Amino acid sequence: MAIIEVTGVSKTYHDQSSGRAVRTLDNVSISAPENDFLILLGPSGCGKSTLLNIIAGLTSFDDDGGRVLVQGKPVTGPNPKLMAYMFQDPVLYPWRTVLKNVEFGLEAQGISKDERRERALKYLRLVGLEEFAHAYPRQLSGGMAQRVAICRSLALETDIVLMDEPFAALDEQSRILIGDELVSIWRQVRRTIVFVTHSLTEAVYLGQRIALFSARPGRIKLEIANPLPRPRSIGTAEFNQMVDTLWTQLKAESLASIKREPAEQEKILLPKE
């Protein structure tokens, strides 16, 4: 049985000032089996992050018959015992040490001080940042900060980890290295990961399955399995072919999203009648 089941979900934003309704998701259905590493890939503005937020219970969706079930139960709000959510930015609190940042999610669940510390240190060790446990976030590089954020998510030890373009702000080398770390952690401590990205390389490098979104309003255009064996390496013939296949499908959608943007800006600039 699928651990995440999204059926017929749509999302419409109502712009208060212009009164326009923008449909970001249109009748999306997708499911993820346990231990999946599912990539949501699409052009910017296609609603892939919105879908992730809906699964996480951070955003509502249209009340028109759509359903989101996680472990068979409808999602009503954030459920940090079941799903960890990771932002695009590390979002570390500068007044807390690295250790205290990792413990932050566990504090909310009333876990004892000793166990919090033990779990936080376990994951910091896993990403090689144990010696920075008592440092403050400002002492970390961007890549290190993001690894701390990964620790904070994983320390919740939830069955599901939702990641919204978590490495988008990093340089390419860090992104690959941190991706390697994530995959190796995922293989050690099996979790279901749903990972949003707009990078083809990242999608093929990390994903077990890839769901490709159309331009707005977002629909799932294609769902493919990624059969490449791990550890993967970027630039092999099979790798490139996979990227090509995705790009062929994605190109039209990206063009559509790029063409639409200036037109929309004009609309916004027009004075109201």
Add this chain to the structure above:
Amino acid sequence: MHRVPPALTRLALILALLAVWELATRLTSVNVILIAPPSIVLWEIVRVFAGLSVPDFYLNAGITLAEIAVAYAIAAVFGVLMGIAVASSKVIGDAFEPILLVLYAIPKIILYPVIVLMIGTGYASKISFGILVGIFVIIFNTAAGLRQVEPNYVRLAHSLGYGKGKIFFKVELPAAAQTILSGLRLGFGYTIIGVITGELLVVNVGLGFLIDWASVNYHTAQLYAVVLITLAIGVVANLVVSRLERRWVR
């Protein structure tokens, strides 16, 4: 070449200024009633502390310090609470902020006669004026600090299952601490100004009274001495608050 430490440069500058001041008063025919040389002022400060100079120094200084303490305690507590109210509720913010901004913008001193008429010439009027001068920067800094909290800080805590109250104490308040504390520091300075201004406007007790007494009696050395002591109180107070500020915000 070694760089001269700034503290040393500062000390040299102050000493040079004092030397010029001393020489100017000694070598020219400026009347000592108008400008007292630093050597005499220094001696006068010693005499003030020995209780030999101005009338009831410790009583008057104590009164001023007590007024400042009470005024600041009230300004700090209510300033922070009002700042929280203004920032956390749109209704309260929209209703009260324009009024507060107008009050903040006007020179508070024009309200002093009104305060005196309302609550008399006693300590209460000086304390009230201290509060009035000091509280606004505390309100506005608290509100600004809370409003500038990164939305993601709050979203993260929300996603981790924290409720509104816990988010306030564990995330919003610490995130705004720096701005709130600098408001509290500035407010402290303003409260001191308010209290002493009050004492100078309606003269009966306190350091303001001593300054006025020395001034109208042409006790220039005493005047300088008390002014310097008042200044020193302000500097020390500011130092203590800055120190606390730095300890709480790392």
